[in-house]
């Protein structure tokens with residue numbers, strides 16, 4: 001099979017990419033290879049109690065399809081339904097080949113095409129394409145980040161990683177310990193507190209948290225007055241602007257911002273749980289992801305004593321729980337290791353260009369999506385500091401612009417210059433453990449445009465929508 005554009009991945013971004021290709025460069029053929037048996041990526045894979053977005057659905061949803069539900073912070077099944085319905089609505093689901101895991105891709109300059117090798121039912125499958133568009137997300141679907149805690153084998157209860165939630169896990173009246181301080185732990189603790197005997201969140205170091213209403217009253221008013229497409233645009237624009245202002249405030253005035261976040265937490269906790277050390281991180285707001293607490297659910301669970309929080313180091317697992325460095329013992333029937341994701345670059349696909357192996361860690365990202373010296377390939381990576389889809393959609397629209405430019409000028413190949421301006425920092429501007437662990441093998445960003453990733457929708461919107469495609473850095477050739 002040969003297609004003009006091969007999309008890898010049928011998650012939120014892959015469906016978005018297919019929609020943009022269909023509408024902005026409709027004569028082009030495309031196909032989607034998806035390793036799993038389902039649409040939805042993240043929102044199909046993660047099934048733990050309470051799974052939800054931590055950004056609003058007007059910006060996490062697609063700009064072209066209004067978010068239909070009342071909640072602005074939505075549960076995982078509703079998001080999955082939305083992605084699936086969108087794929088069905090535009091006939092994108094018919095273009096997906098499920099159970100096809102892409103392993104290798106070789107570029108031939110002579111043929112101006114990629115030869116992509118996938119595995120389906122244990123058998124190799126080869127597809128060729130002119131442009132390879134990786135909408136493969138940013139983490140491994142095979143393995144989460146697993147910490148090798150001492151004594152883990154001696155624990156007689158069940159250990160669960162949230163990425164692989166067992167359908168049969170009954171935690172009614174059980175003592176639960178959740179290890180972690182990120183978005184997953186913050187979601188799990190209140191969600192499990194209703195049914196469990198008690199839930200204890202054990203964190204080595206705290207995160208910043210902010211409470212926001214799950215349902216946005218202003219969005220409700222706008223939606224009641226305007227037709228759905230217009231209301232979606234208006235609420236999206238509002239959330240984009242307010243989100244940008246809030247992020248800039250947190251980054252530019254870190255001391256005041258940290259105090260504001262901590263005062264918010266203190267008010268919600270009503271003095272039941274001390275702020276120090278549990279809510280006083282040692283880094284500046286947004287050096288690592290800010291955790292969202294919808295309707296203050298975590299604070300309510302902690303204040304109501306169905307849950308508790310412990311800031312300490314784990315010395316060892318014991319037969320019936322954990323022993324901490326402080327000497328404290330935490331009994332547990334179930335331990336949930338919310339220790340994070342294992343980031344991978346480019347869907348874990350091995351790339352080569354004219355027989356030369358590409359080490360993603362040695363490449364620099366051009367406009368946050370293409371790789372220095374690698375022709376006709378883009379990787380769709382969303383924002384870490386705002387809704388993923390905001391950048392994923394800009395990326396897909398830019399890919400369409402690029403392809404249309406190549407059509408007009410009859411170019412067959414586009415390659416960002418192999419000489420990037422400065423290089424060194426990972427593609428994501430976070431100091432979080434999962435980014436630091438992956439730094440060596442993630443593509444880097446440079447120091448100047450178009451090599452620098454700014455993590456700003458307004459800057460990217462202008463750059464990706466209006467700046468010339470032929471910028472002197474992208475090299476175009478005809479075969």
Ligand SMILES: Cc1cc2nc3c(=O)[nH]c(=O)nc-3n(C[C@H](O)[C@H](O)[C@H](O)COP(=O)(O)OP(=O)(O)OC[C@H]3O[C@@H](n4cnc5c(N)ncnc54)[C@H](O)[C@@H]3O)c2cc1C
Pocket residue numbers: 008009010011012013014033034035036039040041042043046052053054055060100101102103135136137138139141346347348349380382383386387388389392
């Ligand atoms: C628990 C959780 C909650 C999150 N909440 C938010 C949020 O609230 N807001 C936000 O902005 N972001 C959030 N994120 C980030 C989230 O991943 C993105 O929002 C978005 O879902 C990413 O979509 P995607 O399609 O790019 O990637 P994914 O959802 O990861 O989908 C990638 C798809 O590509 C497939 N694939 C990967 N490699 C290959 C291969 N080699 N061959 C074939 N197929 C392949 C995968 O099977 C998968 O279906 C969250 C992430 C997690 C894990």
